[in-house]
Amino acid sequence: EIVLTQSPGSLSLSPGERATLSCRARQTLTSNYLAWYQQKPGQAPRLLIYDASSRATGIPDRFSGSGSGTDFTLTISRLEPEDFAVYYCQQYNNSPWTFGQGTKVEIK
Amino acid sequence: QVQLVQSGAEVKQPGASVKVSCKTSGYTFTSHYMHWVRQAPGHGLEWMGLINPRSGSTRESEKFQGRLSMTRDTSTRTVYMELFSLGSEDTAMYYCARSYGESYYGAFDVWGQGTMVTVSS
Numbered sequence A: 001e002i003v004l005t006q007s008p009g010s011l012s013l014s015p016g017e018r019a020t021l022s023c024r025a026r027q028t029l030t031s032n033y034l035a036w037y038q039q040k041p042g043q044a045p046r047l048l049i050y051d052a053s054s055r056a057t058g059i060p061d062r063f064s065g066s067g068s069g070t071d072f073t074l075t076i077s078r079l080e081p082e083d084f085a086v087y088y089c090q091q092y093n094n095s096p097w098t099f100g101q102g103t104k105v106e107i108k
Numbered sequence B: 001q002v003q004l005v006q007s008g009a010e011v012k013q014p015g016a017s018v019k020v021s022c023k024t025s026g027y028t029f030t031s032h033y034m035h036w037v038r039q040a041p042g043h044g045l046e047w048m049g050l051i052n053p054r055s056g057s058t059r060e061s062e063k064f065q066g067r068l069s070m071t072r073d074t075s076t077r078t079v080y081m082e083l084f085s086l087g088s089e090d091t092a093m094y095y096c097a098r099s100y101g102e103s104y105y106g107a108f109d110v111w112g113q114g115t116m117v118t119v120s121s
Helices: none
Strands: A004-007 A010-013 A019-029 A034-039 A046-050 A063-076 A086-091 A103-107 B003-006 B010-012 B018-025 B034-039 B045-051 B058-060 B068-073 B078-083 B092-099 B108-111 B115-119
Touching: A004 A086, A010 A019, A019 A034, A019 A086, A019 A103, A034 A063, A046 A063, A046 B108, A063 A086, B003 B092, B003 B108, B010 B018, B018 B092, B018 B115, B034 B068, B045 B068, B045 B078, B045 B092, B058 B068, B078 B092
Parallel strands: A010 A103, B010 B115
Antiparallel strands: A004 A019, A019 A063, A034 A046, A034 A086, A086 A103, B003 B018, B018 B078, B034 B045, B034 B092, B045 B058, B068 B078, B092 B108, B092 B115
């Protein structure tokens, strides 16, 4: 199975700052089938980015995804109060689908 | 709008089984694969398996093979996940999640609200 490693494990930032989250795959995602999700306490995950760089419906343009192959990045250009949450990457390039362990974005 | 509504919380004894339902609405039921994902308290997301609502064919994570059954009822637009031989390690929130687009390989664009399963004697 494809192991995804997210870094950092947690990120302490202030509203208005830029957040850069990393996701590294142990094998190449040949079709760049990588997604990013946001999860807040007590809620189901929400799809933010699919196919590495496409924003899901209704997702603000301060969220952007980039990368290819084994290295992927989620960038939040200016953090809003509602953006403090846990973020997961997921690959759906190969079965079994796998998730990273998550990055928690906390308020500084 | 597209909705996935799951059945309510369950408490089960070790060794029992649990069956969780996921009722869909707002889209063509047979056009999107459905996945099951679980999350143990304080932990990350774990993919369990998927079902093709059109054919009923399934694919399970090796971790759950022999212990997981996924089925669907096209007349009620509902998918089901049944997990057997429960242990304490199966205590988790269980989610159904729809695959984006009609491809086998898709991100999960719509999620159910989750069903908490607690395994305890």
